[in-house]
Amino acid sequence: MKQAQVLVAALTLGAVGLSGSRAHADEVDDYVKKLIDLDQRVHTMALEFRETPAPTPDAADRRVVDAQVQLSIKNYDEAATIALDVVEKYPNSRAYDDALYLLGESLFQARDFYSARHYLVEAVAKNTGSKSEQQALQRLVEVALHTGDYDNVDSYLTRLQNVPAAAMEPTVPYVRGKYYFFRGRLDDASAVFSSIPATNPYYFQARYFLATIQVKRGDLAGATTSFDGLLKQQAPDDTGKDIQDLARLAIARIYYERSQFDKAIEAYLSINRQSTYWSEALREQAWTYIKAKDWQRAYRSVNLLLLYDPDTADAPDLRLLEGNLQLRMSNFYLASDEFSKVRDEFEPIHRQLQQVIVKSQTDPAYFDSLVGKSLDKFDIGTFVPPTAAKWVKSEPDVARMMALATDVGEMQRDLADSQKLVERIEHVMNGSGRVGIFPDLASARTKSVEMTNQVVDTREKFEGKLRAIIDSVLSTDERKQLDHLAIERDGLERQATNRPTSDEGVAAQERSMKGQFGELDRQVSELNVEIQALEAQLVAVEQYYRASRAEQKIRPEDIEGPVRDMRTTIDELRTMHDKLREEIADATHDAASSGSADQAEHETAGKLSDVLRRELTIERQAAARLGGTDRAQVDRINDLITRCDAIDVQLAAFDKRVEGQVGVRIETVTRYLTGAKEQLAQAGEKLGSVLDESKALGGGLAQAMFTRVAEKFYDLVVRSDVGIIDVSWGLKDQKTQAVTKLTSLKNLELKALDEDFRKVLEEDK
Secondary structure, three states: OHHHHHHHHHHHHHHHOOHHHHHHHHHHHHHHHHHHHHHHHHHHHHHHOOOOOOOOOOHHHHHHHHHHHHHHOOOHHHHHHHHHHHHHHOOOOOOHHHHHHHHHHHHHHOOOHHHHHHHHHHHOOOOOOOHHHHHHHHHHHHHHHHHOOOOOHHHHHHHHHOOOOOOOOOHHHHHHHHHHHHOOOHHHHHHHHHOOOOOOOOHHHHHHHHHHHHHHOOOHHHHHHHHHHHHOOOOOOHHHHHHHHHHHHHHHHHHHHOOOHHHHHHHHHOOOOOOOOHHHHHHHHHHHHHHOOOHHHHHHHHHHHHHHOOOOOOHHHHHHHHHHHHHHOOOHHHHHHHHHHHHHHHHHHHHHHHHHHHHHHHOOOHHHHHHHHHOOOOOHHHOOOHHHHHHHOOOHHHHHHHHHHHHHHHHHHHHHHHHHHHHHHHHHHHOOOHHHHOHHHHHHHHHHHHHHHHHHHHHHHHHHHHHHHHHHHOOHHHHHHHHHHHHHHHHHHHHOOOOOOOHHHHHHHHHHHHHHHHHHHHHHHHHHHHHHHHHHHHHHHHHHHHHOHHHOOOOHHHHHHHHHHHHHHHHHHHHHHHHHHHHHHHHHHHHOOOOHHHHHHHHHHHHHHHHHHHHHHHHHHHHOOOOHHHHHHHHHHHHHHHHHHHHHHHHHHHHHHHHHHHHHHHHHHHHHHHHHHHHHHHHHHHHHHHHHHHHHHHHHHHHHHHHHHHHHHHHHHHHHHHHHHHHHHHHHHHHHHHHHHHHHHHHHHHHHHHHHHHHHHHHHO
């Protein structure tokens, strides 16, 4: 501060002798004040900078809230990631217990039951009886029901039962009752469900289970009364309404078993169309009509079900049922039409399946190779014709195959995504904007760049004035050197055009850059729409060819090649699109003010300062030849630039501290990445062995699935043919009955005539 005062005094004294340049002196004084203020700001910034900023006291609590929000919107993977971050970073915080439960709950909702159990077991280890601990114990019971591993469940139930009634969560008795019910301990389940009061939010569920227990015990009359009691109560919420619909279904089934078909139909009809169980009720309603031999109403129910869900898994069977109902009603031509349509649709599929089975008999590894190729993005269409895929997904073997492929495929995708994430992190760490990885360091760098830009602006302004003052005393060689440096400086100034010198300027620059990359991203998104349109057109061409195959002159083998090439091209375009989107995302990060934009500006400002210093060295040599007023002006400007040099020294030291901390943190992250890469490599090796096993196991499952599917479609074709034969026999029987009836009428009429003529003949005699 004392040095600043001396400099101000010297500049003031110099101004007395420069009365002809008063305006110029005032400008120098103004910039001296600005530089003094800037010097203080740099000093304060350096004092406040912390290499390792301490986390805020509520950081863990806020992260737990974030996890709860993600869980509430069913973003389970994100919720698990956030909760895991709290568990690993804040083991001694008060939020740790809640984070453990949230982690287990998120994994449970994501159906990763084994991982969920690991963290839920940790969550209940303290035995405090807290709310989150009770919830974790309940989830452990449900995990046991899902996995079939019932070890320690009794101890969990005992702990739940020992929780004081005042502190017990309302879900506790309900979960315990469910466990007893599904384990076949009906007496225990009944006792627990009976103890749940009407004020408990799970009262409706408990009463439904009690009625179901009565059904299991054979007390159908008592069960009917219990189910009916549920219907007479006011449902508290949508879940309660669903339970009431389940009760209506249960009542209808009881009446059906008792052959009280009218009452069963009445119960089915009481379920409205908006109910989750309406289609199930409609299906059972149709079979009730069939049992009651009401063919017309049964047909209407089946037809309505197909209109409501034409792609239902049992649609082919329902269509055959329609034909049989038409046959029962003696609508022979309608029945024949329905049977013929089913046969015409599924007989070609059956032939295709048989061809594949024949091919697999000559190539034992055929199904293994199919499984190996498609696990990363499994498509049932790989194994069965696309037109048949929607009908076979409900087959048990198909479900097993899809579950296997989905699990292994997800492992492949997760591993590939993890590897890609590691690569992108390394890209950012090795890039020019690596300081942007750390928000606190990026903020410090931004402030430093702002101040550096202010110093550079001051240098440029007054060195320009200095050049004008000394221009008359420059030698030819000095002028040449300065002109050369001026060209270099001009290029750097062009690179640093509109460089920000304030927070508002930084924000505006960042918005501009993000806007430009956003526009580029929008254009790439439009390309994605075109790629999707190409794929849709290809699918449409394939469907049209299959639908009009009988009329086509193009052989299937002639179209398969172009279609395959087109699909390969589409896949390549999609890969290019995804890569472009990733590069745009990386560039957006790098161009932000907290990324490489600050680094680039910092480097440009450094180069510009270096050029200005070289200019100043030459100008000071020439200034020594000045005298009088011009020399005094040069001295004042030199003093001003000296202050700029002092601030530059502080900023350079500050930047060195920032860069040093960036290096330290990058080294820490690198250690984590090295460990992660080793784990990914190990996971890749394990997955490779799993894939080899999955190919053999999956190939066997695929073959079994294929055989079952072929049998299913063969059965559909045979039943269709049988239906057509039944129609023929029905028509023959109808015509036979008509002929028999006509013959009987003829005989009766002949007999009547014989009687009449006999009387006439007798009278003639």
